[in-house]
């Protein structure tokens with residue numbers, strides 16, 4: 001790739017991915033690599049950032065990066081652990097903090113005549129999260145900023161383009177964090193801001209053409225954002241050689257198979273819709289255990305996909321919508337002195353005998369960037385704004401065993417809820433919403449009759465990545481209207497409840 005790049009060396013901080021996202025927001029391309037597995041070729045990287053870490057530079061679990069080709073040779077920004085590391089091993093001193101240093105703090109001193117702190121003033125809020133503190137700066141250290149409790153909050157090494165900060169510029173609570181990163185990357189390191197959705201599309205299409213040539217590629221579409229954007233990118237690159245398969249597992253939302261298929265065809269994609277509902281429901285019969293259901297759905301998907309892929313002659317490649325968070329190798333915090341590397345590669349579960357090579361055009365970009373790339377290629381905003389929907393679909397929202405009748409009931413309930421959110425302008429304010437069919441019946445009265453029917457739970461959450469989530473305070477009026485509609489219109493349901501649990505400790509799905 002012929003554009004400026006930034007290298008982020010990861011020491012296992014929970015915030016490392018956030019550093020990458022902030023850098024990308026500056027339209028600068030960056031990559032995260034484990035501190036002990038840096039890329040072999042450093043030439044392309046115009047600047048380096050060291051992340052934070054749960055480890056301490058004191059004691060046994062010190063993580064030692066190899067910086068001989070970096071320090072003094074390339075602009076270097078060390079954050080939190082990185083800042084402590086540079087201090088501790090270069091003539092300074094790090095000791096346990098005597099006061100709590102978590103959360104908000106404000107800069108009480110700033111050396112504004114340094115480019116690093118231009119446009120950032122005393123009083124600016126920063127976010128601290130550390131239990132060690134830098135007591136003495138390293139050799140040639142020059143103090144750049146302090147807070148009330150942390151004197152050495154930022155420093156530089158004179159004679160080098162090396163900067164260090166104790167606080168976290170990558171979190172939103174550090175108000176001028178992005179400015180600080182821009183000061184370092186753009187003004188000091190002179191990294192070009194050339195990473196845009198359009199440039200990504202252009203370079204990725206060229207790379208796919210080169211990699212795949214005239215080979216045929218098969219891709220499983222799910223109706224979700226990632227697989228759709230991946231398909232459109234591939235289609236731009238190889239046109240009719242892309243064969244898409246969209247499987248109806250019988251656990252999709254109401255009418256989703258037909259409507260999404262139509263939408264794909266309207267986009268010019270070569271898509272085969274395969275209605276395998278019966279095959280999935282047969283396989284699921286009598287299974288109540290959530291992991292058992294996931295497994296049955298996964299295995300059946302592979303069987304169906306495999307059957308279909310065999311109909312495409314000479315297919316050589318399998319394309320997937322894997323995105324960067326699935327790919328990043330993070331440094332394990334439990335790894336002890338020689339931290340082990342945990343891999344999250346999501347290379348799918350296709351049987352080996354298919355022997356397909358893998359192409360993953362989105363493997364270096366984050367979810368929000370996938371949406372921006374999709375928008376730049378003219379994909380319908382409604383499709384790009386769809387809530388996440390789990391692979392096993394309604395299968396993990398029907399608690400207990402799955403039957404065609406239960407799927408029908410839940411599809412009706414879900415459609416009323418989701419359409420209601422759209423009609424009332426609430427859909428885009430919610431990160432994910434859906435309905436759960438509970439494995440209990442409750443007593444009710446309808447007319448003069450006593451009923452004994454199903455209970456459904458509605459769930460709507462706000463989140464950024466699904467890792468943590470909170471329930472959404474939907475208007476009472478909306479809940480009342482939706483509950484009435486469901487009970488009046490969906491045969492088999494006589495009670496609606498709303499889930500007001502956060503994650504953690506609850507999860508988003510009920511299974």
Ligand code: XMP
Pocket residue numbers: 294388389390391392396432466467503506507508509510511
């Ligand atoms: P939980 O329930 O773990 O869900 O809080 C977090 C996010 O992951 C989705 N999810 C799944 N997605 N296969 C998927 O593809 C699954 O088995 C699965 N389980 C949960 C969930 O919808 C939410 O967005």
